[in-house]
Amino acid sequence: MSAIETERPLRIGEVAELVGTTARTIRYYEEIGLLPGSAEREQGQHRFYTQADVERVREIVRLRDLLGLSLEQLSRLLEAESARAELRREWKLADSGAERARILEEALEHVGTQLELVHGRRVELEQLEAELVAKRGSLRERLAELAV
Amino acid sequence: MSAIETERPLRIGEVAELVGTTARTIRYYEEIGLLPGSAEREQGQHRFYTQADVERVREIVRLRDLLGLSLEQLSRLLEAESARAELRREWKLADSGAERARILEEALEHVGTQLELVHGRRVELEQLEAELVAKRGSLRERLAELAV
DNA sequence: CGCTATCCTTACGTTTACGTAAAGTAGAGA
DNA sequence: TCTCTACTTTACGTAAACGTAAGGATAGCG
Secondary structure (H helix, E strand, O other): OOOOOOOOEEEEHHHHHHHHHHHHHHHHHHHHOOOOOOOOOOOOOOOOHHOOOOHHHHHHHHHHHHOOOOHHHHHHHHHHHHHHHHHHHHHHHHHHHHHHHHHHHHHHHHHHHHHHHHHHHHHHHHHHHHHHHHHHHHHHHHHHHOOO | OOOOOOOEEEEEHHHHHHHOOOOOHHHHHOOOOOOOOOOOOOOOOEEEEEHHHHHHHHHHHHHHHHHHHHHHOOOOHHHHHHHHHHHHHHHOOOOOOOHHHHHHHHHHHHHHHHHHHHHHHHHHHHHHHHHHHHHHHHHHHHHHHHHH
């Protein structure tokens, strides 16, 4: 998986295609603060993205599709990610172990929040699936009984 | 769970409260064909619901919240339910075993469709959950390493 | 039979999550 | 340096899923 090319910057259209969405959507997500939007970009200049950015967009789309949250709720849930990006920067500057521990603990909490939500959803779906399986079983039974 | 009272007909407001939604939503679902809407009701008369109707609404809301489908997609998925209600009526008239077998088989297929979708969703969520658990694990590890 | 709460229909309003069009600009390659 | 494509911003459009308000009718109770 290592790179032939050294992180060629991607344009918004390429990112969109890679992720399976549209440029408009990516701009929109930036507009509402779901995506960061590089600070050193001035009016009119093109947006450029790294591979990490692509991953981020991918994750957002994934969560959007899997959990049924509004983008605002998703935004709050992803303070996690936004914060983690921020923390990664801080990480490099932090020298004391205590500093680093604090950063890791925050990250842990964020992941915990996400996990709770995802776990809850999964359990609900599992429950529903079980009920459907049961229903199917009973139908099959009745069908078998008819075939005596 | 047996009844003190014999199926008192419910009004739309009661149903809404029981399910945790609004009367408007129930009317809307009827409007777009997601809910049947009793045929023998004339212009201006109140809607009345049975306990079975409540269950149906509950299931719709549940599916709406758990799967991220549009109401139209949900509608198609629930041809299942609508059809099954219809089939239940037919059931009482059907005398030949072959007839009954056909009805059961159709029901089975509908349940199968739903199950496929729900199962797929669950697997995706499970995958996501696993990834999050892994992430948490790695964070914990790094945190422990700091504390040596 | 009258009262009142809840319902009815009709219709316009609202939010979310983008789509789409227009007019102009940036940037990679020849 | 020119050119062409993919980008930029601005702004209006839209579909889905209801919310809400108005004006009037119904159903159960006393």
